[in-house]
Amino acid sequence: MEILAFGVQADEKPLIEQAFAGRHDVHCLDVFLTEDTAPIAADHEIVSSSVNADLNAEVLRILAAGGTRMIAQRSTGFNNIDLDVARELGLTVARVSYYSxxxxxxxxxxxxxxxxxxxxxxxxxxxxxxxxxxxxxxxxxxxxxxxxxxxxxxxxxxxxxxxxxxxxxxxxxxxxxxxxxxxxxxxxxxxxxxxxxxxxxxxxxxxxxxxxxxxxxxxxxxxxxxxxxxxxxxxxxxxxxxxxxxxxxxxxxxxxxxxxxxxxxxxxxxxxxxxxxxxxxxxxxxxxxxxTSHQAYYTRDAVAQIIDATVRNVDDYLAGRRSENVLVPDAQA
Known part of the structure; x- marks a missing residue:
């Protein structure tokens, strides 16, 4: 399985590639997930987004039409995601509920x-x-x-x-x-x-x-x-x-x-x-x-925890498991 990761900083790329090594192929992009870049995800079942991605209704529809079924956001906040539309489209959305x-x-x-x-x-x-x-x-x-x-x-x-x-x-x-x-x-x-x-x-x-x-x-x-x-x-x-x-x-x-x-x-x-x-x-x-430019979370310790949680979210999705990180479908469903 190839995972497409958007909004990957230069310091993050080797950590993400190392974390997914031996599990899945991951293709890291430095561009953010927006309406303009969402078509790049065509034929990728799983995409990973960053905190500054804009996952509005149109972006989610583009992703779903291209075959995406799971979004693994690499952040705790999810106010940038239209969860109602994700639910309507049958997308699984997970976040990182905890890091340092x-x-x-x-x-x-x-x-x-x-x-x-x-x-x-x-x-x-x-x-x-x-x-x-x-x-x-x-x-x-x-x-x-x-x-x-x-x-x-x-x-x-x-x-x-x-x-x-x-x-x-x-x-x-x-x-x-x-x-x-x-x-x-x-x-x-x-x-x-x-x-x-x-x-x-x-x-x-x-x-x-x-x-x-x-x-x-x-x-x-x-x-x-x-x-x-x-x-x-x-x-x-x-x-x-x-x-x-x-x-x-x-x-x-x-x-x-x-x-x-x-x-x-x-x-x-x-x-x-x-x-x-x-x-x-x-x-x-x-x-x-x-x-400063939203760097408070940006320590090696926190980023490593975020990436590890993202890997687990992907593994859980593929295994059909739910965790507290799943936003859509509702974790308690």
Whole structure:
């Protein structure tokens, strides 16, 4: 069986090929799965997609018409897949329900520290042999308050690091995490968390109920000198509202590894092109904003776990087995 894998990064390719060796042939493509590239999958029963694939209704119909019967997505999030249409077409869709939460939690802290201590500005200065400290003053996180929106596996890992820094802990979630409680976390409503936190980090999935969780009204509650970090999903933040808040001087800094309109931009080299996204273009001009391209998960440990889970998903499909990773048909069916 030949599997067609879309959106494979150069660092991932040897890991994917090694994982499938002796099981199935795998053909890795660096292009993402979209309406334009979906016809490439013709005559491939199994395709593997990346987090930035656009598996809308039309893409799924093209895949199904070409003979695809199984989609193995190499990510936890699946808001990019029209699951209802996949179900109608009889496609099996599986994801990776778990990989190292430390990869994302540690990167969220990397962003927080880079923003707070002005690391990017300092590094750019020293490249020009400018060793002044003007404008580089940060704050101790110890003794201040960390607000964690979403206290699942990644949120818990972020909380443990915050506890190690000696921070006060506030949490918001639909269900409390006993492990976070044991660390001293107090659960409060969203607006209270935003109003009292010096560092705010987002670790919730993107759902209709969480879309633009941080909007203009929410930002109005945030401290003027707070640091906001998002390493989860771009759609959690209303970016236009965020730009508006930054223009008024609200927020000491922002660290973003995700962006709500990142599809078609992130993971690609746009350095020689004119980027037409005015919101993103304005966002990256703020000196207290650090934007990275959805790389929080990108450690050898996490990627290896993602690939191993993808291999198991393919094996399960071929053997007619179900697991917690199967989204369509429903895992409990």
């Amino acid at each position: 939460p430390y990869s994302v939690a540690e990167f969220a802290w990397t962003l927080a520290m880079a923003v707070n201590r002005r690391i990017v500005r300092a590094a750019n200065r020293t490249r020009d042999f400018d060793f002044r400290l003007d404008g580089l003053m940060g704050r101790d996180f110890r003794g201040r308050t960390a607000g964690v929106l979403g206290t699942g596996k990644i949120g818990e890992a972020f909380t443990r690091i915050a506890h190690g820094f000696g921070m006060e802990l506030l949490g918001w979630d639909v269900a409390e995490n006993p492990a976070c409680r044991e660390l001293g976390m107090t659960y409060v409503d969203r607006d209270t968390l935003l109003a009292q936190s010096d560092l705010i980090s987002l670790h919730v999935p993107l759902l209709p109920s969480t879309h633009h969780l941080i909007d203009a009204a929410a930002l109005a509650h945030v401290k003027h000198d707070a640091v906001l970090v998002n390493s989860s999903r771009g759609g959690l933040i209303d970016t236009d509202a965020l730009v508006g808040a930054l223009r008024t001087g609200r927020l000491a800094g922002v660290g973003l590894d995700v962006y709500e309109a990142e599809a078609g931009l992130f993971f690609l080299d746009k350095s020689l092109e004119v980027v037409e996204d005015d919101t993103l273009a304005r966002l990256v001009t703020f000196p207290n904003v650090v934007v």
